[in-house]
Structures are given as C-alpha cells and as structure tokens.
Amino acid sequence: MLVVEDVHKSFGDLEVLKGISFRVDPGEVLVIIGPSGCGKSTLLRCINGIERVDRGQVYLEGKPVHRKGQLYSPSSIRQQIGMVFQHFELFNHLTALGNVALGPIRVRGLSRQEAEERGRELLARVGLADKADQYPAELSGGQKQRVAIARAMAMDPKVIMFDEPTSALDPEMIKEVLDVMKDLAREGVTMIVVTHEMGFAREVADQIIFMDDGRIIERGSPEHFFNNAQHPRTREFLSKILY
Amino acid sequence: MDWSVLWRYRAVFLHGLKITLHVSVVAIVLATIIGTLVGLCRLSRNKLISGLAYVYIEIIRNTPLLVQLFVIYFGIGQFIHYKTEFWPATVGLAIFAGSYVAEIVRAGIQSVARGQMEAALSLGMDYRQAMRYVVLPQAFRRILPPLTGQFISLIKDSSLVSFLALTDITHAARKVTASTFQAFVVYVGAAFLYFILTASLSQLAGLVERKVARSARS
Ligand SMILES: Nc1ncnc2c1ncn2[C@@H]1O[C@H](COP(=O)(O)OP(=O)(O)OP(=O)(O)O)[C@@H](O)[C@H]1O
Ligand SMILES: [Mg+2]
Numbered sequence: 182m183l184v185v186e187d188v189h190k191s192f193g194d195l196e197v198l199k200g201i202s203f204r205v206d207p208g209e210v211l212v213i214i215g216p217s218g219c220g221k222s223t224l225l226r227c228i229n230g231i232e233r234v235d236r237g238q239v240y241l242e243g244k245p246v247h248r249k250g251q252l253y254s255p256s257s258i259r260q261q262i263g264m265v266f267q268h269f270e271l272f273n274h275l276t277a278l279g280n281v282a283l284g285p286i287r288v289r290g291l292s293r294q295e296a297e298e299r300g301r302e303l304l305a306r307v308g309l310a311d312k313a314d315q316y317p318a319e320l321s322g323g324q325k326q327r328v329a330i331a332r333a334m335a336m337d338p339k340v341i342m343f344d345e346p347t348s349a350l351d352p353e354m355i356k357e358v359l360d361v362m363k364d365l366a367r368e369g370v371t372m373i374v375v376t377h378e379m380g381f382a383r384e385v386a387d388q389i390i391f392m393d394d395g396r397i398i399e400r401g402s403p404e405h406f407f408n409n410a411q412h413p414r415t416r417e418f419l420s421k422i423l424y
Numbered sequence: 425m426d427w428s429v430l431w432r433y434r435a436v437f438l439h440g441l442k443i444t445l446h447v448s449v450v451a452i453v454l455a456t457i458i459g460t461l462v463g464l465c466r467l468s469r470n471k472l473i474s475g476l477a478y479v480y481i482e483i484i485r486n487t488p489l490l491v492q493l494f495v496i497y498f499g500i501g502q503f504i505h506y507k508t509e510f511w512p513a514t515v516g517l518a519i520f521a522g523s524y525v526a527e528i529v530r531a532g533i534q535s536v537a538r539g540q541m542e543a544a545l546s547l548g549m550d551y552r553q554a555m556r557y558v559v560l561p562q563a564f565r566r567i568l569p570p571l572t573g574q575f576i577s578l579i580k581d582s583s584l585v586s587f588l589a590l591t592d593i594t595h596a597a598r599k600v601t602a603s604t605f606q607a608f609v610v611y612v613g614a615a616f617l618y619f620i621l622t623a624s625l626s627q628l629a630g631l632v633e634r635k636v637a638r639s640a641r642s
Contacts, residue, residue: 231545252469253545260548270543274561274636284547287557336547 182207182371183262183340188227188237190220197223199395200237205340205388208369212382215392216418221375222267224392225342228373229262230254241339260288263333263341267349269325271317277304277328278313281335289336296335303331307361323354327361340371347378379423383407391415426606430613433600440596441617447514447592448579448621454518455578456571459525464555466530477526484523490584492516497588513585521578528570532563565636572629576622583618593617 183205190198197220205211215221226232228239230246231253239246241261246254253259272280281300285291291299304313307327317325326346333341343362347355359381366372366385376382382389382403389406391399391414399406399415410416430437465477484492493516497509506512536559544554586595597614601607 226542229546231542253551256548256550259545262546264543264546266539266543268539270537270539272540272543272558272562274565283557284549287553288548332547 182242183228183373184240185224185228186238186240188224188239189235190223190227190232191235197395198227198234201392201395201397202237203388203390203397203400205371205373207339207371209387210366210372210374210385212386212389213373213375213392214377214379214382214389214418214422219392220395221392222344225264225344225373225375228342229259229264231259256288260284260336261339263336263338265326265329265333265341265343265346267345269317269322269329269349271325271329271332273317276314276316277309277320277331280317280328281332284332284336300331300335303334304328306334306364307331308357321354322350323357326350326354326358330358330361330365334365334370340373341365343372343374343376345375345377347376377422379407379419391418393418425609426604427609429600429604429606429609433596433604436596436600437593437613437617440591440593440614441621443590443595444579444582444592444617445621447510447517447585447590448575448582451514451517451521451578451582452575454515455521455525455575458518458522460529462522462526463529463533466526467533481523481526484520489517489520489581490587492520493584493588509585509588509590513588513590517578517582517585520581521574524574524577525571528567528574529563532567533559535566536562568629568633568636572626576625579621579625580618 185201185203188198188201189196201224203211213221213224223232227234228246230239233252234247241258244258246258248255272283275283278297278300281303282293282296285296285299286293301310301313304310307330309324309327309331312320312324312328317328320328330341330346346362347358350358355378359378362372362374362381363385374381374386386403388400389403390397391406391410391412393414399410399412406415407419410419462477462480465473466481468474468477493513496516496519497506497512501512533555540558540562541554544558545551549557582592583594586592586598589595591599593614597610601610604610
C-alpha cells in the first residue's frame with residue numbers, strides 16, 4: 182500500500198537520508214527506531230510529501246507522492262497520510278472539536294454539522310468526549326496528543342504516521358496515548374510509528390526498522406529485533422534504551 | 425485665554441473630527457490590506473516578489489511621510505487631476521502605515537511555528553488554506569498589540585493631511601486660530617480631540633484582545 186523507494190534527502194551539505202526503502206501493507210504497524218538526528222522526522226515528512234526528496238519516490242496505493250516541480254505533494258495524497266507530531270501542533274485558536282473538524286470542513290468539504298458530529302464521535306473514541314469545547318491551552322499533554330490523533334483520524338487516512346508521539350509527555354500521560362494507539366492498531370489502522378517506547382514496539386509492531394545515520398541498518402519482526410538483532414549498532418542502541 | 429472659543433467654534437472642530445475619523449478609518453482598513461499582502465509577499469519563496477516587497481518597505485520607511493504625501497498629491501497630481509483631497513491623502517497614509525504593518529505581519533507569521541504549517545499541510549490543506557485557517561488567525565493574536573500601536577501612530581500622523589487642504593482637526597485648529605488668535609486654547613483642544621480618538625482605539629483593541637485571550641494562551 183505504501184512503498185518507499187530509495188529516498189535520498191540532503192539539507193545543504195548534510196545528507197540526512199541516504200537511500201531508504203521499505204513497504205507497509207494495509208493494517209500493518211511499522212515501528213521506526215533510531216538515535217536522535219538520524220533522520221526519522223525528515224523521513225516522515227518525505228513520506229507525506231511536505232518535504233521534497235532529492236532522489237527516489239514514495240507511492241501510496243501506486244500513486245507517486247512526489248511530483249515534478251511541486252513544492253508539496255498533492256492535497257489528495259496528503260490528506261490520506263495522517264500525521265501526529267511530537268509537540269502535538271494543535272491549532273491553538275480552535276477548540277478540541279474545532280481542531281478535529283477543520284480538515285473535514287475545509288479539505289473534504291463536509292458541512293460544519295456533519296464534521297462536528299463526526300468529530301464528537303472521534304473525540305469520544307480517544308476518551309475526550311467531555312473536552313470537545315476546551316481549547317488546547319486548557320488540556321494536558323496527553324489529552325492534546327489524543328486530540329491530535331482524533332484530528333488525524335478525521336480525514337479517514339489510509340495510513341497514520343506518529344513522530345515520537347509520547348516523548349514530550351510526562352510519564353503518567355504516556356500510557357493513555359499508547360493505549361489509544363494500540364486500539365487503533367487492533368482495529369486495523371495502518372501505522373508508521375517513530376518511537377522509543379520499546380514495550381509498544383514489542384506488543385504492536387509487525388515490522389521494526391532501525392535507522393542510523395540516514396540508512397536502515399536492520400529490519401525485522403519484534404521477535405527478531407529483541408532476541409537476535411544482528412548489527413552491533415542495533416544491539417548497542419537497544420541495550421542503552423532497554424537499560 | 426478664552427476657553428469659550430472651543431464651544432463657539434464647535435461646528436468647525438466637529439467637522440474636523442469627522443474628517444480625521446473618516447481618513448483614519450479608511451486608511452487603517454487600506455493599510456491592513458496592503459500590510460497583509462506585502463507581509464505575505466515578503467515571505468514568498470519567489471525572490472522577485474519578496475524583493476519588491478522589501479524595496480517598498482525600505483523606501484517607505486526611510487522617507488518622511490509629509491514628502492510622500494506631497495509626491496502623491498502635488499507630484500502625481502501634476503499628471504492626474506484629483507477630484508477631492510480625500511483619496512490621495514488617505515491612500516498616502518495607508519501606503520505609509522502599510523509598510524510598518526507589513527513588517528508586523530511578517531514577524532507575526534514567522535512567530536507561529538513551522539510545525540503549525542506542517543500540521544495544516546498534513547491534513548491536506550494547500551498553502552493558502554493553511555495560511556488562512558491556521559497561521560493567520562494565530563498570527564493575528566500576536567500581531568494585535570503592535571498593530572494597535574501602529575494604528576494609533578496613523579491617527580496622529582493623519583494631522584499631516586491638513587497640508588493637503590483636507591479640513592481635518594489640525595486644519596480646523598489653524599483656521600480657528602487665525603480668526604481668534606487663541607492658539608493655546610485651540611491647539612490644546614485639538615490635542616484633546618486626537619486623544620479621544622486614540623484612547624477609543626486602545627479601548628477597542630483591549631476589548632478584542634480580551635475576547636481572544638482564552639485561546640491565546642498556549
Ligand atoms: N529543515 C532543515 N534544514 C536543515 N537541516 C535539517 C532540517 N531538518 C532536519 N535537519 C537536520 O537533519 C538531521 C536529521 O533530522 P531529523 O529531525 O530528521 O532527525 P530525527 O531522527 O527525527 O531526530 P530526533 O530523534 O532528534 O527527532 C539533523 O541533523 C537535523 O539537524
Ligand atoms: Mg525527530
């Protein structure tokens with residue numbers, strides 16, 4: 182369904198992605214791990230096409246994400262690839278419901294009433310039915326991130342990408358967000374998750390990719406990863422992160 | 425000192441107040457439009473567009489307003505015949521204030537983090553929608569205080585349109601002084617009228633700010 186093919190990306194002299202390839206099938210959860218600065222966030226931005234690639238291509242259901250001469254991928258592609266950010270990036274001038282309804286209204290052309298009805302359902306699904314009318318400034322970190330997940334879901338995307346969704350959260354809020362993500366995975370939502378939460382990866386991932394310095398240096402199932410990772414860099418990273 | 429002058433000539437002053445208010449309100453609206461457009465152009469990836477915006481801002485900010493008004497009124501007036509003084513004066517003020525508004529708008533947009541733009545794009549919005557529905561509304565909250573300051577300056581600067589024979593407050597004061605020789609009383613009265621206008625604008629801005637305050641914290 183989603184195919185990433187030999188993606189290269191540099192910022193000036195700094196080569197951040199040095200040929201990344203993988204595929205994600207419907208209903209699959211792909212977890213990407215790797216040290217800070219290895220290019221994970223850049224990769225996600227290249228996948229939904231809000232960042233251009235220098236070489237390579239990404240295909241969503243066979244359609245190329247990157248088009249010649251375009252700064253961003255077409256809206257039709259972007260709205261099918263949801264994104265959840267480390268720092269939530271909720272729209273601070275809108276209520277939780279306003280955040281969830283904005284995309285459906287402006288991009289999909291739903292009426293406000295339809296969009297809000299659907300938005301309330303989604304907020305209920307992430308356990309925030311009673312927070313619909315709160316502004317982001319009035320929510321906790323965990324609540325903000327759950328609103329952000331509902332906002333991404335509201336576009337009915339084919340795949341949702343999560344960029345370290347829990348790393349800006351206080352420990353006691355991490356679980357509530359991971360639980361929502363696990364629910365989504367169980368319901369068959371296709372997901373790409375950048376995270377350092379190894380418990381989540383072990384439990385939910387179908388595939389794990391380990392990135393280092395712009396390359397994928399190891400990939401496999403969670404069993405493979407946690408029991409017999411081959412590459413010394415992977416072992417080193419895992420031993421640090423698992424203590 | 426004869427303070428009754430103010431009352432006796434109240435019709436002249438009130439007419440002046442009306443003209444100043446009219447010029448200021450229209451110029452504020454125009455300056456907001458010009459400033460927003462130029463501020464957006466300044467941020468354009470197109471070098472020509474951002475370059476032109478930069479040139480406009482620099483030229484306008486580094487020349488005196490009175491000279492700019494004379495260029496428009498007398499200079500361009502050599503070639504086109506203005507039917508009234510109102511439009512050249514008001515547009516001149518707007519072009520001047522617009523350059524400051526443009527810088528305020530640019531800074532406001534830049535202060536709304538790049539992540540907000542990315543979040544909007546990730547929902548499938550195009551650049552214009554992201555600006556309109558996500559970035560600008562948030563930038564507006566940050567822009568409001570400096571913008572209010574700029575508009576207060578505009579009201580004060582509007583006294584220069586009296587040099588273009590527009591019968592504003594300052595013009596009224598000159599006229600009344602000429603016939604009563606009560607310069608002190610008359611100009612203190614004129615200052616008071618300007619103060620009423622600027623203080624009302626401050627109050628109005630404060631009201632709007634409080635209205636949006638709930639969501640502004642973040
Ligand atoms: N827009 C940009 N311009 C220049 N350099 C950039 C840009 N975006 C990212 N980089 C650089 O590219 C490298 C990879 O960044 P990226 O954010 O993708 O890493 P990451 O794996 O997500 O790291 P982290 O774990 O810290 O989030 C970093 O060295 C970063 O400084
Ligand atoms: Mg990152």
